[in-house]
Each structure stands twice: as structure tokens, then as C-alpha cells.
Amino acid sequence: MKTEYLAPYLRSCRSTKEIMRDVVISLLPALGGAVYFFGLRALTLTLFSAAVCVLSEYGWQKITKRQITAWDLSAAATGMLLAFNMPVTTPFWVLFAADLFAIVVVKQMFGGIGNNFVNPALMGRLFVMTVWSGEIMQYVIPKSDGVSSATVLSAAKQQTQSSYTYLQMFLGDIPGAIGETSKLLILIGFLYLCWKGIVNAKAALVYIASVSVLTFVFGREGLFTGDFLGNLLGGGLILGGCYMITDYAFVSQKGKLLFALAAGVITAWIRIFSVYPEGICFGILTANCLAGILSMTENDRVYGTAEKHRIIKMKDGGQRSEQ
Amino acid sequence: MRGGIHPTSGEDKEVTKEKPIRNFVPDEVKMEGNFFVKKGESVKKGEKIGTDFWKIPLHASITGTVREVDETWCMITGKKEDIDKEKKSFPYQEKLIQEISESAEEIIGKIKEAGIVGMGGAGFPTYFKYETKKEITYLLINAAECEPFLTCDERLMIENGYAVLNGILALKKAADAKKAILCIEDNKREAAQFLQELLNPGQELQKENGKKENQDDREIQILLLPTRYPQGGERQLIQTVLKKEVPIGGLPADVGVIVSNVATAKAAADAVFADQPLTERIVTVTGAVEDPGNYLVPIGTPIEMLLELSGGVCEKENKIILGGPMTGKCVAENWNGETLPTVKKTTSGVIAMLFQKEKETPCIRCGACIRACPAGLAPFQIDIAYLDEDEKLCEMLYASECIACGCCSYVCPAKRELTHRIVKAREIVRQKRKERSEKK
Numbered sequence: 001m002k003t004e005y006l007a008p009y010l011r012s013c014r015s016t017k018e019i020m021r022d023v024v025i026s027l028l029p030a031l032g033g034a035v036y037f038f039g040l041r042a043l044t045l046t047l048f049s050a051a052v053c054v055l056s057e058y059g060w061q062k063i064t065k066r067q068i069t070a071w072d073l074s075a076a077a078t079g080m081l082l083a084f085n086m087p088v089t090t091p092f093w094v095l096f097a098a099d100l101f102a103i104v105v106v107k108q109m110f111g112g113i114g115n116n117f118v119n120p121a122l123m124g125r126l127f128v129m130t131v132w133s134g135e136i137m138q139y140v141i142p143k144s145d146g147v148s149s150a151t152v153l154s155a156a157k158q159q160t161q162s163s164y165t166y167l168q169m170f171l172g173d174i175p176g177a178i179g180e181t182s183k184l185l186i187l188i189g190f191l192y193l194c195w196k197g198i199v200n201a202k203a204a205l206v207y208i209a210s211v212s213v214l215t216f217v218f219g220r221e222g223l224f225t226g227d228f229l230g231n232l233l234g235g236g237l238i239l240g241g242c243y244m245i246t247d248y249a250f251v252s253q254k255g256k257l258l259f260a261l262a263a264g265v266i267t268a269w270i271r272i273f274s275v276y277p278e279g280i281c282f283g284i285l286t287a288n289c290l291a292g293i294l295s296m297t298e299n300d301r302v303y304g305t306a307e308k309h310r311i312i313k314m315k316d317g318g319q320r321s322e323q
Numbered sequence: 324m325r326g327g328i329h330p331t332s333g334e335d336k337e338v339t340k341e342k343p344i345r346n347f348v349p350d351e352v353k354m355e356g357n358f359f360v361k362k363g364e365s366v367k368k369g370e371k372i373g374t375d376f377w378k379i380p381l382h383a384s385i386t387g388t389v390r391e392v393d394e395t396w397c398m399i400t401g402k403k404e405d406i407d408k409e410k411k412s413f414p415y416q417e418k419l420i421q422e423i424s425e426s427a428e429e430i431i432g433k434i435k436e437a438g439i440v441g442m443g444g445a446g447f448p449t450y451f452k453y454e455t456k457k458e459i460t461y462l463l464i465n466a467a468e469c470e471p472f473l474t475c476d477e478r479l480m481i482e483n484g485y486a487v488l489n490g491i492l493a494l495k496k497a498a499d500a501k502k503a504i505l506c507i508e509d510n511k512r513e514a515a516q517f518l519q520e521l522l523n524p525g526q527e528l529q530k531e532n533g534k535k536e537n538q539d540d541r542e543i544q545i546l547l548l549p550t551r552y553p554q555g556g557e558r559q560l561i562q563t564v565l566k567k568e569v570p571i572g573g574l575p576a577d578v579g580v581i582v583s584n585v586a587t588a589k590a591a592a593d594a595v596f597a598d599q600p601l602t603e604r605i606v607t608v609t610g611a612v613e614d615p616g617n618y619l620v621p622i623g624t625p626i627e628m629l630l631e632l633s634g635g636v637c638e639k640e641n642k643i644i645l646g647g648p649m650t651g652k653c654v655a656e657n658w659n660g661e662t663l664p665t666v667k668k669t670t671s672g673v674i675a676m677l678f679q680k681e682k683e684t685p686c687i688r689c690g691a692c693i694r695a696c697p698a699g700l701a702p703f704q705i706d707i708a709y710l711d712e713d714e715k716l717c718e719m720l721y722a723s724e725c726i727a728c729g730c731c732s733y734v735c736p737a738k739r740e741l742t743h744r745i746v747k748a749r750e751i752v753r754q755k756r757k758e759r760s761e762k763k
Contacts, residue, residue: 006740007651007732008732113685253693304724
């Protein structure tokens, strides 16, 4: 009797959808915080963004006659993260453009889930930041009915004294993008992901530590004078480290740590030398482009061989299956 | 061992680990191989009737008459009165043999004549391993039984302790090894404890602790290993116990090791000390059956009889698996009494499983397969290379070294059939290498 059932007959219960669902769940505390600090518009923006991402993925897959994977929640996670990176004053149409760019151009045109070489959420943000930079730079003071203000890091960049304490920064009571302000709530979500064994916490630590340490060492007034806690808590570093670095754009386990380190160095570089106060977006995207070379550092040895095995080249094609 | 997984919580083994081995002899057996007996001829249990694929002798597993014989199979109908004969008991089943009178060559000859093959699943002729000219330091007896659900080796050790130990002594002499290590995973602690009492009463069991030397100076040592699949793979076992690796393309003998399954050792004891050929084996029948258990049955026993003996399959939507759930073969879906294959020398289990195939989705590059692979491969990349029909890349990614353990398919959240396709890639690469070496 011919059978289509192939060994092994035991499969783990974890699926792509379950992983992505856990990512979405882990973002909920930060979303709650965003609503508390910035009002209901934060929630509407996030839901809108997630919906646009899922629907544009579905539409693209329908048009190009690919396997429909839009319901696996990966697009929803991208949409939420993208909204989290925007200030609450962002117009809906800008967010819509960012979502479309992230999902269709960055994710699907490169082959869909697993084949995008850069983080779609960050790329979408970069796109609108370049094209409509004025529209997404209006940061507001929390619980203030839209009084705009500079973020902690941009204030620091302009050498003005910020009036926020580190505790306020940790709890999220500062101007900033929707989901990045409350470090406490992001960390709660991240701990959930670590507990579920979904993310590589080491990579997040390497990234966050390298940025904080480098910006401290190369401070504005000489060596070891940087604002360590300000850099750590003032901007989107923790959100970037917890959710963007740990994204599964595959590089090997050790390669992933190098990737985090590279992203950290570039981010710190931007924070120290360039006009941009944050640098997270550029730092991680640049490191994403280095992933191909970093994955060559794979040093798991094949059983019975003396030399180290290298991942030879990245090829797309994870879409196909034999049916 | 590198990588590996814990496919189940261990409860699957609890179901049958306490169930004593039951004897069962069917009225009719169907054996596979090349046979020289004629239709209508009467045969006795243990009589040589043909040879198998490896030219290893095959013996009638029951007494009776040849009902039908074809090029590749032979059916024997038994006589009830002959079947229920009492079994003789031998000293090797009741105490440790102090001095084996046979020489190594004699032992190997008896093993060959008795038709003994690796009973763990490979089915490779046992005598072949022992005929090596290489110097053997270690004989590893594989009782890891890392596959979920199976308990046949565990029951064998508990119920035939002396036969197993004497078999190990015989194999050790045949291999001329300095030391034999019986490797048992710690979910079978009771069995290990029991054998330790027979071998070295009152002494504590050694545990594998990751150190280079966890061995004592005894000739036979029982070693408890942490439970992890696929530790019972030959190469993985060598890595865990001896901290050595078998080089690519090599055999365990190249590093001075022979690995044999514990059931093979028992069969060797039967062959050497009682001149009994291999005609029966223990099979674990489990999963969604009414009354799971362990059965001692003649080779050639129809699987459907074993399932009926176990009270039948409880669910309509079942899959009948021969062997373990990780590496076994699905022989029927939604089985409802149809004819199934028969028990072979390598059939360690019959499992009725209930599951639904899930749809394959795109790889998300989470790297779980790389972490799980005991051979250190990158399964998802080989999968992509195979689907691209890029044989060269498959070879560069060492597809040839896949051990088909199934860990990558098990962990894959995208539910990709990694193992299935990597094994295909492996065969292509091996074929290519063979062709290349033939050209030279």
C-alpha cells in the first residue's frame, strides 16, 4: 500500500503560526502601555497597521498565485512592530504606505516569509522616514493631548537638557514612538518569548549591551562620559534589541551574535557621530545586509569531518515544497 | 552527542514497559528471501530453508509444511501439536559463562550460520562487522532504545538477563575487544540495575557524565546514558560514550569500535551456546491498540495477527507504523483488517498512531533544524538545494552524512518534510560518488 505519510510520525506541536501568535501576544503589554500614554489613537493605529499588512500579504499572494500564508500572523506581527516604531501623530495614509512597502516590496517580492533579507518593519519605517519625514517626526508628550516635544535622545543630540528621569524613561512616560517608550512592558513581553524559547536572548543582550557600552565609552565630553542609562532607556534600543535583532532572518547561531554585535557597533556609531539621534533602524538594516557574510562563520562541524562546515550560500526557495 | 530532541515525555514507553513478553506462534508465517525448499516439503523450526538479500541463511521459524513458495517469499503452515513443545533450558540462560570454549572464528561462524543480522533496525549482517581485520578496543552494546514507544529491548534485558550478558561475552570474544560497554538510557534504569546485580552484585551503576573517562577497568561495564533521541544511532552512541567520531565514509571499526544491538547479543548467545538460529524476535505492539504489549513471535508472523492479538486498533483513522515512530515505515492508513507485511528480523515495533499530516509552509529560517541535527548538517539548506536539483550544493552541504533520524522534520515549525527530501538528496549524492569512483 502506498502511503503519503513520511517518517518521522511524531512532530512537535510548534508551528509557524504558533510562534507568530506568541510574538503578537508578547507585544500586547507594550500596546496597553501605548494606549495609556498616548490615548486610543495608538491602538487604532496599531490595529490598522496589522490589518493592512495581513490584507496586503493576502492580496499579493492571491495575485501572484502563491501559497496563502497571510493568516500565519507573521504579517500581523510586522504591522504591529511597524506601528510601534511610529509616533502617535502619524497620519493613517503614511502608515498605510509603510505597511504596503514593508509587506509587498520588502517581504513578498523577495520571496515571502523567511526569504526577506532585511527586517520588513524597519524597512517600511525607513521608507516613510525618507519620503515623508515631516509627517512622522511629531513626537508628543504622554498624556498631554498632543503637546509635541523632542524625544530624549534628540534633545540630547541638540545638547539641550531633558527633564525626564531614568525611571520615567524606564516606565515609558516620555515622548517617543508608540510602542518603544515603556521599557518595562517591552521586557515583560520579551521575557514571555524567552520563556517560550522562541527568541535568541543572547543576540538581544549583545546588541543592547554593545550600543550602551560604546555610547558610554565614546561620550561627548571624552572617553567614559556618555549617558549610559539615557542611551539604554531613552529611545528604541530595547524594542529594537528585543524584536528586530531577534527576527529570524536566518544567520547561524554564532553568526547571529556577530550580527547583533555588528548592528550594535553601527547603531552606536550613528548615535555618536551622525545627526540621527536613534540609529536603531539604520544599524539593524545595515547589519541585515551583512547577514550573508556573517552566516559564513557557521562553525558547526559535520559529524566525522575535521574541517569546519560553512554555509556556502544563501539561496531562496524555502517557498517550494514537493507537492 | 550533538543536537537531538526529546520527542515525547516518556509516557509512551510506560504503557508497555511493565508488560511481560508473551509468546505467540501463528498458524502460518510468510518469510522474505530466496528459498530452495519446494512446495509441500515439510520443514522443522530452525531448518535452513533459504538465504536473504545479504546471502545470510534463513531458517524456518515454525515447524510445518511449505504451503507456497515464490522467488522472493515463502509461506509455511504450521502444525499445532509441534508448536506447543516445551522449550529446553540451557545453562547460559541461568548463569554467567566463565570460559567460552569456542574460538573467535567459531563464534563468528556460528553467528553467520544462525542468520544473525543487526536487530536494531539496520539489518546488516552481524558476522560482517566482526570479521574486520582492524584492532577492536571497544564493543558497544546498544540498548539505548532511544525511539519512543518501543520497549522490546528493555523487556529483553529484564527477562533474559543472563542470555544477554553471555551474548555480550561471546560477542566480545568474537571481536577480540578489550572492553564491552552496555549502553542503556536512564529511562531504563530498572533494567540496568537488574543487569548490574547479575554482573557485579552490590555495585553502583556508572553514569555518563560528559568526562573523557567514565570507565572502570571491568571487562563488561554497564553505562547509563542521559535519555535523548537519537542516541541509539551507531555513530551518535560512539560520540556520547567514547567521545570519538567515526570519520566520514568510515566504519566504527576504523576507530576501534564495534556496535551491536542488545537483541543481537541475545541472538548471538542463542546461536553460540545452544546452536539455535535466529527465528524469532520480540516486538512491541503499542499505540492506539486495546491491549498494548510485548510479544515474542517467529519471523514471518503477519502484523495483522499481532494487532488482533492486542485487541485491535481503537480508532478508524490510524496509521500502522513498523519500527519506531521516528524512523519506522508507515505500512497502512486507516487499517481495518487488511493484509499487512510480516515481522522481519529488524521489526522492533508495531505502532498504531493517530495523527494528521500538516500542510507544508515556507521555511522561516528559524534554525531549529540546525540545532537539532545530530550530524551537524544544515537541513533547511540541503532541502532548498534538493528542491533546486542542485546536486553539487547538496554534496557540498554534506547531504551524504544524513542519518535519517527525523529530528529536523520533528522540530520544523513550518512542517516541512525535511528528512524525507534530505534522505533523497543523500541517495543522489552517494550514487554520484559511487559513479565517480567507478570511473577512476
